[in-house]
Amino acid sequence: MPELPEVEHVKRGLAPKIEGLTIKEVSFSETVIKAHEAGRKAVVKGEGLDSFKFAVENSEIASIERRSKYLLFRLGGDGMLILSHLGMTGAWFVVNELGEILEDRFRNHVHVIFTLSNDQKLVYSDIRRFGEMRFLPSEEAHPPLAEIGPEPFDEDAEFRFLAALSLPKFSRKAIKESIMHHSVIAGCGNIYATEALFRAGVSPKRRTDRLSLKKKRELFQHIVDVLREGIAAGGSSISDYRNVNGEAGGMQERLQMYAKSVCPVCQSPVKKAVVGGRTSHYCTTCQK
DNA sequence: ATATGATACCGGTAGC
DNA sequence: TGCTACCGGTATCAT
Known part of the structure; x- marks a missing residue:
């Protein structure tokens, strides 16, 4: 993907x-x-x-x-x-x-x-x-x-990310649905949203307006970091991604939560649920 | 008028 | 073995 x-x-x-x-x-x-x-x-x-x-x-x-x-x-x-x-x-x-x-x-x-x-x-x-x-x-x-929102590495990305999350149309949505919407931030799909939420310790189901400003900023930083890490690792090849030379990436080996069955931190079974219409994985112990 | 929701698009694959 | 149901990002159409 x-x-x-x-x-x-x-x-x-x-x-x-x-x-x-x-x-x-x-x-x-x-x-x-x-x-x-x-x-x-x-x-x-x-x-x-x-x-x-x-x-x-x-x-x-x-x-x-x-x-x-x-x-x-x-x-x-x-x-x-x-x-x-x-x-x-x-x-x-x-x-x-x-x-x-x-x-x-x-x-x-x-x-x-x-x-x-x-x-x-x-x-x-x-x-x-x-x-x-x-x-x-x-x-x-x-x-x-x-309608596409800020590129994650743009200087004004955090400001625009926070502004978008405060809009009425996102306030009552699950945070995962919000951050996957391309008007909030560009390019963050299921894999990287899942990882960023895990790193931030935020449940994908938490309502957007139930995150403090501090938590939203932390989440933003995790999104940027995980995307940057994905680029550095050559992208994620979960199934069909290949680069121009036909090679798979290496990020799939660094993913901690996407499509996992056991939490790598606390060993709890990973919860699988549909959030905003998409399959989501999260740890109910590590993510609140 | 604008926002939200439903639907179409597909073949590989998991599950039966 | 063979069949069926399911998955998912975006545009577009319906409500």
């Missing part, structure tokens, strides 16, 4: 391989083509395959950025971009031939191929097709982008 650290690694891996190159040609898998013909917007959203292809072919990939869990491929001139979200199982690779993608389950689910000006292939693979890609004439063309 790619969250901020994983997407950050994809960005870092892609940048030196694609920045400055031009997209010569775009092609799609039969699966995607058939789905679009059937009226389902598989992988490529917001418009048809032909118009996506027409829009991006012959454009230079000037740079690549990460915003929350999105990748933004900046196309040369006029603020155009390709937006990519990896969903649950999306992965990007840069190869000469598809055979270089060693794992069957990724190679068998290649859905979009960008042939670049150096004849390498920039490849998007997505096993479950929960990811999405769209061409945007500008960032403003996609309103959801404007």
Whole structure:
């Protein structure tokens, strides 16, 4: 499940391989083509395959950025971009031939191929097709982008995090649901929210307005720390995350609570509950 | 008008 | 062995 650290690694891996190159040609898998013909917007959203292809072919990939869990491929001139979200199982690779993608389950689910000006292939693979890609004439063309909260490492992130948590719409929500909402803080999904709450000693079910200011600030710091640690460890590969070189990350070995059955601190059995619609793990002894 | 809730999108896999 | 139910981040649509 790619969250901020994983997407950050994809960005870092892609940048030196694609920045400055031009997209010569775009092609799609039969699966995607058939789905679009059937009226389902598989992988490529917001418009048809032909118009996506027409829009991006012959454009230079000037740079690549990460915003929350999105990748933004900046196309040369006029603020155009390709937006990519990896969903649950999306992965990007840069190869000469598809055979270089060693794992069957990724190679068998290649859905979009960008042939670049150096004849390498920039490849998007997505096993479950929960990811999405769209061409945007500008960032403003996609309103959801404007709702994303602060990047955790921004200077004003703590201030904006605290301000968001104080809004009426979050005050009565479970704290885990609040911190996973991208308008509160960008890029914090189930894995890192679970870890940050464990480190902070806060139950995922605690109402947001039942955290003191001090506790909210502690929690913020744990979120930042665990995301930073995730980046340093190369991301978490719980199931399907792979970096641009097809490698798994190492953060999954450092996780203390996500998908665990025993608390590593007190050895209590880990409680599993649905919070805000998502499976959550926590220790009822260590987290209040 | 705005906020909240429901639904669609998928294939791997756990569980039967 | 083969089948079914379930999982989940986001956009979009309905209420």
